[in-house]
Amino acid sequence: MTMKRTNGWRLVMGLALALIILGLALRQGTFIALALPFLITLAVGIYTSPNPQNVRLNAQRWLSREQAQGSEEISVTLAVLNAGERLDQVQLVDRAPSGLKLVRGEPYRSGPLAAGETLRWEYTASAERGLFTFSNVHASVTDWLGLTCLELDLPALGRLAVLPGYEKLEEISIRPRRTRVYAGTVKARESGAGVEFFGTRQYQPGDELRWINWKASARREASAQAQLITNAFEQERAADVGIVLDARQASYVQDGDRALFEAAVRAAASLARLLLRLGNRVALLTYGDFLAWAVPGYGKLQEQKILESLTPVSLGNSAVFAELDNLPVRLFPRGSQIVIVSPLLEEDVPFLKHLRAQGYQVLLISPDPINYEMKRLDRRVAAVELAERIARLERETVLTQLRRAGIQVVDWDIEHPLRAALQGALGRRWARWRSMR
Template sequence: MRTPLSSGLAAASMGFLLLGLALRNWQVVLLALPPVIVLALGSLAPPPRPRIVAVRSLSRERTDTGREVDVELLIRNEGGSLDLVEIADILPRELAVIRGTNHAVVSLEKAGTLRLAYTVRSQVKGDFVLGPVRVRSFDPLALGAHDVALDLRSPLVVAPAMEDLRRAQLQPRRTRPWFGQVPSRRIGPGTEFWGLREYVAGDEVRRINWKASARLERLFTNEYEGERSGDVVIVVDARRESFVGTEADNPVEHAVRAALGIADRVLAAKNRAGLIVQRQVIDWVPLAFGRKQLYRIVDHLVHVKPGGEWRFSHVALVLSRFFPRDCLIVLLTPLQDRDALTAVIGLAARGYDVAIVSPSALEIERRLRADTEEDRMAYQILAMERANRVAQLRRVAQVVDWDPATPLALALRRMTAWPRPA
């Protein structure tokens, strides 16, 4: 590869030659020789082609946002001696190097080795690839360089951080026939007292209400409210309109974090959870129970990037075709446009139970802007518009207006009931 210096020298030489000929001055023509001589000497010792073998190891291949990952790159020179070689382990821009370095300029003898150790951290979730390793061998006179890219790639999956929602009351109102933890308002196996009935043969002895039996001189059995499980579908609005703010601090990132926390909470309470993400494509995970389902949801959430031109009403189509009508829909949207509002009203009209968690894009934007008088005025107007939108939605759904700077659990605790009472 030719460097700018070699091009500069060639141009200078040509310039002197032309100027000398134009002025008919042989001294100026001779000034063309020094750059040519330097170029000629440079071409006598061209940069050697690096023959490098590299091995990369990561302390972990799956991690969470904000957690550090140690990377070690071992490099061995399989070719001849390299006077000056630059080695760079190419990283995705989302990964920040916390300690050590992924870049070095060294001399490598034949069979010489170099170890680059560094620690990276990502503030955003994603499916990243470390590599390739770029090696550049320099010519001593800086006139040329030889580039080689080693196709050494290591995947690193960074999952979103989990919101702690253990104390949040997240449960579907309508239940399914399977045992769970949601009071079903039907008699069945559970812990909450429901009523009394006369003893029938086969009833468990421990369920006999001895006080009532003694008073009425007949055997009575306690009945309990059955605890069953329900279905929760989490819908993440990752349309382009929803992206406001920075790469790490935007409503889509916060919605993904909230979705993971809610999915974890719902699945831990023995409910079924499903996921719909509206991004460039409409992506969904069918309802299922258990830990494996949480991993499926994480895998889908990791790939969420804002984008897409789809109307939000397409989500309703997916819901009606692939999910039962009696599930609770938790919609994570910043409510940036009326499209989401219309979609929610439509879903409620079809009988879906809808709850909305809305990471406020307004609060994110406010933190990014300077605090001037105009900004304060604009904020107040936009806050009023948002409050109107939320008030409209509260007629048909539960709405949590969430400032992402605060924990989601705190915002959910402010709700009186989840979901809205029947």
């Protein structure tokens, strides 16, 4: 609680002093007489200034929800009760946390406040992602002349978690070397209950008659080896999937809005949601200023845990994690699927090759930093055009090395949906087409 003099006070005081000094210098009582109204105004301002002991304001805050999805609108309602004497002029400003975008309404109110009266107002805000803490409502109480001001902060706590948004993705094809015993959608490279043809084998009692391959059985009968042949199908099981989000500052274009990093966060959230809903066991590792680890799990509860882990993520520049070499791959079972979301640095290539050689199936989702940066530059400048060509050649060389090492690569322009990029590289139709080549 602080009592201050306003600019109006300084103006009136300055005019009064100027007239008094001028009257004394010129020995003219008229100027001193002209200063009297200003001095009376100052006296009235002092007399009517708010008494800190009589100012009793209480604030309350309500949020329409304490947890929201990215870019969803949140209504913030505030109520300030005057439990003291009448206040001639009150200005109330909600100190909303940075990162919130105002959608409708205003976070402030002003006007007189009678004893026992409650001033209530509401505004709507939204945010891309993050944890937000509301603390105080700032109150400024002034006298009716506006000469003195009593400033105080009214506690009105609130917490808001804005989970990252996600994109609805269609089923993608992953082929880890190792699967779990539970049913899922990942090809297990073993015959059993499934929907896709795997091969043929000799009929055994208990096999369904509808799966008998009559043509193959007839050929066996013609070759004097009469026996029934049945079709075998590839089992579909759940898999272990580890999602790694690259949060190193050096991996991303240095921009003010961090759109490239936010796109990477949304991609990680979208992939986690898809893979969990396909029945897989999914874990998340954020690799930046420090390691943030969401242990493997199934279902909607795990989806919620991963989204909550992604909510406070920010870019870091720790020297310990400057390179992917320190990635703790032992957290992921050998032979499992690892999905890395990263724009990628050239020095990361040897580690990714080593990861593939260790038996992991690696999928790289790489937001394209070149396309993102070029949208803000003038391609008509010769130097910019040359720099773009060099950067594209370097990036394509790196991605080609990874593809030749057996790593699945999705080169993603964030201006287009992730769904289209994934379907173009990993969709089931494309996977079957490639297998027939």
